Amino acid sequence: MTALIPAPAHDTPAHDSATPPGTSTGTSTGASTGPAGPALPGLRVAPTGLRLAKPAAAVASASTPADRAGGPGGHPAAPRREERRSADELRAVVEEAAPRLADATAQEVATWAAEEFGGWLAVACSMADAVLPHLVARAATARGAATVDVLFLDTGYHFAETLATRELVAARLPVHVVDVVPRLSVAEQDAAHGVDLFARDPGACCRMRKVEPLTEALAGYEAWVTGVRREEAPTRAATAVVTWDAAHGLVKINPLAAWTFDELLAYAAEHDVPLNPLLDDGYPSIGCRPCTSRVAPGADPRSGRWAGLAKTECGIHP
Numbered sequence: 001m002t003a004l005i006p007a008p009a010h011d012t013p014a015h016d017s018a019t020p021p022g023t024s025t026g027t028s029t030g031a032s033t034g035p036a037g038p039a040l041p042g043l044r045v046a047p048t049g050l051r052l053a054k055p056a057a058a059v060a061s062a063s064t065p066a067d068r069a070g071g072p073g074g075h076p077a078a079p080r081r082e083e084r085r086s087a088d089e090l091r092a093v094v095e096e097a098a099p100r101l102a103d104a105t106a107q108e109v110a111t112w113a114a115e116e117f118g119g120w121l122a123v124a125c126s127m128a129d130a131v132l133p134h135l136v137a138r139a140a141t142a143r144g145a146a147t148v149d150v151l152f153l154d155t156g157y158h159f160a161e162t163l164a165t166r167e168l169v170a171a172r173l174p175v176h177v178v179d180v181v182p183r184l185s186v187a188e189q190d191a192a193h194g195v196d197l198f199a200r201d202p203g204a205c206c207r208m209r210k211v212e213p214l215t216e217a218l219a220g221y222e223a224w225v226t227g228v229r230r231e232e233a234p235t236r237a238a239t240a241v242v243t244w245d246a247a248h249g250l251v252k253i254n255p256l257a258a259w260t261f262d263e264l265l266a267y268a269a270e271h272d273v274p275l276n277p278l279l280d281d282g283y284p285s286i287g288c289r290p291c292t293s294r295v296a297p298g299a300d301p302r303s304g305r306w307a308g309l310a311k312t313e314c315g316i317h318p
């Protein structure tokens with residue numbers, strides 16, 4: 001398995017527990033777009049909580065395709081239409097593409113997504129691996145004028161290995177890593193709702209730290225790409241490749257829906273894609289540290305998530 005970053009000790013303190021929302025602790029750039037940040041209609045700045053991996057000023061100026069800066073590889077940003085298409089227009093795109101791409105390869109789906117949505121496309125990444133960002137960025141940059149926004153839900157509870165993988169992805173791939181942060185820091189949430197809310201009400205914790213921030217972030221896009229695979233869990237067995245995401249009001253694309261875990265690893269090895277070292281340490285599915293346990297070999301890969309609870313999903317994939 002390709003594990004490109006060293007595995008720090010697992011008892012590293014939780015990330016960012018005292019950092020105010022909308023401020024950066026990242027090493028790559030760290031610009032804030034908090035409540036007083038730049039307001040770009042339909043663009044990548046949510047009302048609160050988005051922390052971007054590029055200077056806010058650069059984002060603020062990125063209102064036209066020609067102005068939008070590229071990633072570390074120097075790729076120009078993907079062009080954007082002037083206006084985000086309406087829900088009806090996007091649903092029409094789904095109706096046409098869903099049957100046509102149902103059995104397409106992941107590469108074909110990624111190429112279609114890059115061409116269809118350009119700069120209005122976001123890739124969700126938990127930083128368990130960088131296969132999906134690599135796949136989509138490869139398709140986008142092959143068009144000669146594209147880079148990709150990668151949304152990372154920075155809950156404040158991640159493993160140190162996950163944060164290190166996020167840094168590696170930002171440094172090595174032609175992507176913009178957008179850190180989507182909750183309205184409340186961990187310390188503020190502790191003060192408002194009591195410490196360790198995840199242990200008493202993980203649904204509320206996930207809603208505040210994942211679901212609501214992601215919903216705000218996705219409002220700036222026409223489509224998002226996820227790494228959901230059918231074999232991951234029974235609840236994901238019917239995952240469509242292209243579908244209308246009614247909960248978020250945009251197109252949802254799952255290029256890896258038919259992939260096995262071994263196929264994922266094979267792609268990572270072939271393309272030297274960053275992998276979270278925890279994958280090699282008994283964590284086939286990686287979420288927040290308090291809610292992720294090691295899994296016995298051969299067990300359900302997601303059985304380590306909220307182990308012992310009825311909860312199986314955080315709510316971002318309803």
Ligand code: SF4
Nearest residue numbers: 198202205206288291
């Ligand atoms: S996975 Fe756990 S710590 Fe993370 S947001 Fe959900 S309940 Fe909170």
